[in-house]
Amino acid sequence: MQTGIDRRQIILITFGVFLTTLIVFGIYLFIFKNSNVLIVKNLETKIDLVGTWRVSTIVPTIQIRFISDREAILLEESSETKLHLMEDGEGLQLRRRGEETPIGYFLFRELKKDSWQGLWGDNLVVLKRISADN
CATH class of the missing domain: 1.20.5 (Single alpha-helices involved in coiled-coils or other helix-helix interfaces)
Incomplete structure (x- = not known):
């Protein structure tokens, strides 16, 4: 025992x-x-989004002018459209006013000084800085 x-x-x-x-x-x-x-x-x-960026590999040419951390303007060949920017913790969504589906999505971890890889519609694209409007 x-x-x-x-x-x-x-x-x-x-x-x-x-x-x-x-x-x-x-x-x-x-x-x-x-x-x-x-x-x-x-x-x-917040580093340096303000300025004009070109969406590469998209024809016709599309540019995005970031005005602030909440607003941008989509510059197409014949029109300008205001965009609403929305952060979700992982990335930045770009939406046309009144639309539920984002037209662009860019991950914060892909943000470099003069380039930013992300999605535009169904395409993988790179935003390239054209000018800094500080």
Whole structure:
């Protein structure tokens, strides 16, 4: 007859404590890492969007003039259309006024100083800076 904790029970308890600690640490990293990344992404969008950008690989030529962090103008060959800009944490949506579906979507992680890769309709495009109107 045994009167204490045997070796197998000690191993199981140690493994359970280790696994619980690992899970709690993983949850902690997941929660706090994501909020820090969003802060960095939001700062990146403010860097230098203001100016005129050309949507490459689209014919006829399309340009976008960013006026502020919420408004832009779509410059096509024969018309100008106001665009509404909407951030969603991962990227920037460009929408025509009154439309639900964005015509363009650009990820913040793809934003460079003078280029920005993203989607225009169903096409993968690169926005290239033409001028900075600061």
